[in-house]
Amino acid sequence: MLSDQELLRYSRQILLSQVDIDGQLRLKQAKALIVGLGGLGSPVALYLAAAGVGELHLADFDTVDLTNLQRQVIHDNASVGMSKVDSALQRLRAINPEVKLVAHRHALDQDSLAATVAAVDLVLDCSDNFGTREAVNAACMAGGRPLVSGAAIRLEGQLTVFDPRRDYSPCYHCLYGHGSEAELTCSEAGVLGPLVGLVGSLQALEALKLLAGFGEPLVGRLLLIDALGTRLRELRVKRDPACPVCGSLHE
Numbered sequence: 095m096l097s098d099q100e101l102l103r104y105s106r107q108i109l110l111s112q113v114d115i116d117g118q119l120r121l122k123q124a125k126a127l128i129v130g131l132g133g134l135g136s137p138v139a140l141y142l143a144a145a146g147v148g149e150l151h152l153a154d155f156d157t158v159d160l161t162n163l164q165r166q167v168i169h170d171n172a173s174v175g176m177s178k179v180d181s182a183l184q185r186l187r188a189i190n191p192e193v194k195l196v197a198h199r200h201a202l203d204q205d206s207l208a209a210t211v212a213a214v215d216l217v218l219d220c221s222d223n224f225g226t227r228e229a230v231n232a233a234c235m236a237g238g239r240p241l242v243s244g245a246a247i248r249l250e251g252q253l254t255v256f257d258p259r260r261d262y263s264p265c266y267h268c269l270y271g272h273g274s275e276a277e278l279t280c281s282e283a284g285v286l287g288p289l290v291g292l293v294g295s296l297q298a299l300e301a302l303k304l305l306a307g308f309g310e311p312l313v314g315r316l317l318l319i320d321a322l323g324t325r326l327r328e329l330r331v332k333r334d335p336a337c338p339v340c341g342s343l344h345e
């Protein structure tokens with residue numbers, strides 16, 4: 095059931111025939127894990143909390159630094175030095191007290207990651223390094239949970255959804271497991287705030303579609319964003335049948 099306050103709060107999205115009251119109820123019952131509360135995780139957490147996703151798990155072991163504020167819009171000047179999870183909790187509670195927030199302030203090891211993934215319906219990878227991305231992907235594939243994956247560096251962004259429930263879906267390792275390129279981080283290569291904001295907003299959009307159950311998710315498709323020319327391109331991506339992470343899921 096939705097209260098009068100909830101019907102009012104979410105009225106603009108309930109108006110959409112694709113969402114309606116049933117979709118809003120599905121969002122209220124949904125649980126999502128957000129890995130990383132930086133440039134991507136900021137818009138993801140803000141939009142999912144505002145949209146009324148019932149339970150959000152927030153994972154980050156870092157603290158807010160002055161160099162984060164140019165793009166990590168969930169944090170502010172007063173939260174410099176604070177844990178990113180606590181800073182985000184404050185802001186999200188202020189936006190929507192209806193949402194249950196679960197804090198994960200320490201790095202998740204393999205067991206705690208598996209347990210947390212099992213406790214949610216969907217995972218958003220908003221991290222910034224290969225090791226975390228591989229670990230989150232492996233946990234999602236083993237746990238049968240869809241993974242909304244986004245990345246941005248310099249003036250380029252990427253977005254896709256890995257869904258082990260769908261036969262044709264590749265996983266992160268199918269696409270990136272061969273280590274084609276040396277790992278770059280924003281601290282070395284630079285990035286623009288609105289670009290990570292765009293990728294994070296699209297991740298939130300994909301998550302809402304999957305959780306409320308409407309639209310066509312970005313599975314088997316890789317969206318490439320060129321901020322310099324303001325161009326979006328889409329590539330078909332395929333599952334690697336020999337992938338050591340997801341290959342055995344589909345036998």
Ligand SMILES: [Zn+2]
Pocket residue numbers: 264265266267268269334337338339340341
């Ligand atoms: Zn794979």
